Amino acid sequence: MHKIYDYPKSRAAFERALKLIPSGIYGHQGPAEGCYVPVEAFPLYSSKAQGSYLWDLDGNRFIDYMCAYGPNILGYHDPDVDEAAARQRAISDCTTLPNPIMIDFADLLVDTVASADWAFFAKNGNDVTTLAIMTARAYTHRKKIVFFKGYYHGVSPWTQKIDYAGVIEEDVMHNLYVEWNNLEQLREVFDTHKGEIAAVIAQPYMHGNFMDNELPAEGFWKEVRKLCTDEGTVLVVDDVRAGFRLDLAGSDHFFGFKADLICFCKALANGYNVSALCGQEFLKNTVSSMSYTGSYWMSAVPFAAGIACIEKMKRIDCPRLLDEKGRLLREGLTDAAREQGFDLHVTGAPSLFYLRVADDPSLRLHQEWVAECVKRGVFFTNHHNHFINASLSDEDIRETVEIAREAFAVLRERHPL
Amino acid sequence: MxxxxxxxxxxxxxxxxxxxxxxxxxxxxxxxxxxxxxxxxxxxxxxxxxxxxxxxxxxxxxxxxxxxxxxxxxxxxxxxxxxxxxxxxxxxxxxxxxxxxxxxxxxxxxxxxxxxxxPSPEALAEKAFHERSTTLMLHVIAGAIAEIGNHDPVGRFSASNIVDGTVRIGIGDAVAIGIRAEEHHLTALHEPPAESLSEMCFNSMQTARDLFDGRLNALAAVGTGRVRVAGMISQVDNVNRILDRVSVYLA
CATH class of the missing domain: 3.30.1050.10 (SCP2 sterol-binding domain)
Structure with a gap:
């Protein structure tokens, strides 16, 4: 039996934070948006991280399947990436004139990403999804954007919905929504708004919350690509979440099509803060003409980290490695569920799997199971996809499955057949 | 608006x-x-x-x-x-x-x-009045959530994202109401629902009061455990978006 964790120091820190920071921890890394149910089962702050592990303020160690919500792809504190970053930091970082390592990074990205003829750097995923939409509008002189329901493309007003606090009708009045994998709806929208659609923006597959993740149907992307080309609409792939976990050449390449614009962040530099918009040649001049930058967007340290990260991902064939680890974990978790008579759905790509205990439509059983896993040292979250990183060992996977099994046994005792 | x-x-x-x-x-x-x-x-x-x-x-x-x-x-x-x-x-x-x-x-x-x-602050100082007042506010809010979800354009957008089933909204063990969604049409249930797909529970009358009066932030309260959510949280999330609109109409 594993030790059951508790978190008095995390709680104390959170109480202090509430006095100083709106909602204590805002966004998806906070207990509310992070769906920490019940909140007592979850740590709230970390003290350190290494490889596949993070430690909370109370000294509890977790095998971390959120990987900072994606950036940790090689393992926390990967020595090669950290060394490259340290080397660059000793030279220069945030300076008046950019360091030419920026060009090296762009060169590497163009060489790596199949649809990329150029690269533009920023800091967060939202920076580059926003640039992608502005680029599409500038190029097409059109206003409307098509989204697939269940999407997440950042936090700028255009990415949000009309009922979100601080968002006004005008922010989202040109947003059009269709269901994932529904080509008929997409065609209808193109027919209804003939000549008005600037961009279709989509993640490479549907990794929405509260539902099983859904891969593209056979022929879906090919048809979306054709529709966009025929209608003069820019096809934007938001690869912020899945980027480099499916295919180093981009998730569009993985699914057999070519995006006009593709957005990267998270796994780009193993936690160093940089994002990138890559695109096809015909859009380069449009981006050149735009006024879009930020104080830290040309900092050199993240570029050095990004170069080291991509080179290492290539050396170790990272997507294949993550896929293998993900499959091994998926098999172990579903077996552990089955042993206790539970139906665990593991959906999406193995390298960024989504979990759902499907025996209860209210998801309460699922939340109970996740809570029991977390209290024993496996950091899952309830309703977001998870992430595999390259440092995850077979021993980590074995321990995870053992804890999952124990958690399912607790559930079965509580909810006998 | x-x-x-x-x-x-x-x-x-x-x-x-x-x-x-x-x-x-x-x-x-x-x-x-x-x-x-x-x-x-x-x-x-x-x-x-x-x-x-x-x-x-x-x-x-x-x-x-x-x-x-x-x-x-x-x-x-x-x-x-x-x-x-x-x-x-x-x-x-x-x-x-x-x-x-x-x-x-x-x-x-x-x-x-x-x-x-x-209520006046003096009236609220009396525990029994405080409880009755807060309970009545919960009923008013339940009714308003359903009407806003069915008639207000922004509320209807939120309701369009609510999956079928009932959200239970309770104050401790004392009182509970429900919001039932059926094909994105909302109905207020002024008694504890027999079954619910999701729930939001305030740990005390004071917590409920503080939230209704805008003195407590719901996200912060979830973090401290003063407000508990469980089940199909997307339902609670969208009902909360309509709840934000209630203050636009009835503040």
Whole structure:
């Protein structure tokens, strides 16, 4: 039996934070948006991280399947990436004139990403999804954007919905929504708004919350690509979440099509803060003409980290490695569920799997199971996809499955057949 | 933006819709209608129609005005909202012999309701009043959530994202209501639902009060455990977005 964790120091820190920071921890890394149910089962702050592990303020160690919500792809504190970053930091970082390592990074990205003829750097995923939409509008002189329901493309007003606090009708009045994998709806929208659609923006597959993740149907992307080309609409792939976990050449390449614009962040530099918009040649001049930058967007340290990260991902064939680890974990978790008579759905790509205990439509059983896993040292979250990183060992996977099994046994005792 | 028609629905089925629960909670309110069996219909042109039916110290709010014993007509949603705001008078279309109740008992009842829904700090200092006031606010909010989710354009967008099933909203073990979603149409349930797909529970009357009065942030309260959510949290999330709109209409 594993030790059951508790978190008095995390709680104390959170109480202090509430006095100083709106909602204590805002966004998806906070207990509310992070769906920490019940909140007592979850740590709230970390003290350190290494490889596949993070430690909370109370000294509890977790095998971390959120990987900072994606950036940790090689393992926390990967020595090669950290060394490259340290080397660059000793030279220069945030300076008046950019360091030419920026060009090296762009060169590497163009060489790596199949649809990329150029690269533009920023800091967060939202920076580059926003640039992608502005680029599409500038190029097409059109206003409307098509989204697939269940999407997440950042936090700028255009990415949000009309009922979100601080968002006004005008922010989202040109947003059009269709269901994932529904080509008929997409065609209808193109027919209804003939000549008005600037961009279709989509993640490479549907990794929405509260539902099983859904891969593209056979022929879906090919048809979306054709529709966009025929209608003069820019096809934007938001690869912020899945980027480099499916295919180093981009998730569009993985699914057999070519995006006009593709957005990267998270796994780009193993936690160093940089994002990138890559695109096809015909859009380069449009981006050149735009006024879009930020104080830290040309900092050199993240570029050095990004170069080291991509080179290492290539050396170790990272997507294949993550896929293998993900499959091994998926098999172990579903077996552990089955042993206790539970139906665990593991959906999406193995390298960024989504979990759902499907025996209860209210998801309460699922939340109970996740809570029991977390209290024993496996950091899952309830309703977001998870992430595999390259440092995850077979021993980590074995321990995870053992804890999952124990958690399912607790559930079965509580909810006998 | 506040829409007069949506406000009229909130006022009729949320605010006046709380009168049955006022009668359950307050002896003085019950006394005002004890022995009375009559029904008061509200017919708002281009707006809501509803009937408050009294029967010996109890009441229920029904949709429509068919068969009501007194029918009040309002030429517009704005006119009805003005009445609720204490600034207008209705035109009785029928049931003139009950006018005494309208000007007497019913007016006192609505005054009492106002005292609970817009309480003074002194009144709230008394625990029993605080509990009754907060419970009534929960009923008003339940009614308003359903009306906003069904009639307000932004509320309808939120409702369009709510999967079928019932959200339970409770205050400790003391009181609970439900919001039922069926094909994105919302219905307020003014009793603890037998089953729920999701839940949001305030750990005390004070927590509920603080949230209703805007002194406590829901996200922060989830973090401290003062508010608990469970089940299909997307339902709770979207109901909360409508709840934000309630303050636009009824603040």
């Amino acid at each position: 506040k829409d007069e028609k949506v406000l009229a629905y909130c006022n009729l089925f949320g605010v006046l819709g709380a009168i049955p629960y006022l009668l359950e909670l307050d002896e003085a309110a019950r006394e005002l209608v004890r022995g009375k069996t009559l029904s008061l219909g509200f017919a708002v042109k281009d707006g809501p129609h509803g009937t408050l039916a009294f029967s010996d110290g109890r009441a229920e709010m029904r949709r429509g005005t068919k068969g009501c014993s007194i029918k009040l007509y309002f030429p517009s949603c704005k006119a009805f909202n003005a009445l609720i705001d204490g600034k207008g008078m209705p035109i009785p279309l029928s049931g003139f012999w009950h006018i005494g109740f309208l000007l007497g008992g019913f007016t006192k009842l609505t005054d009492l309701l106002s005292a609970y829904l817009r």
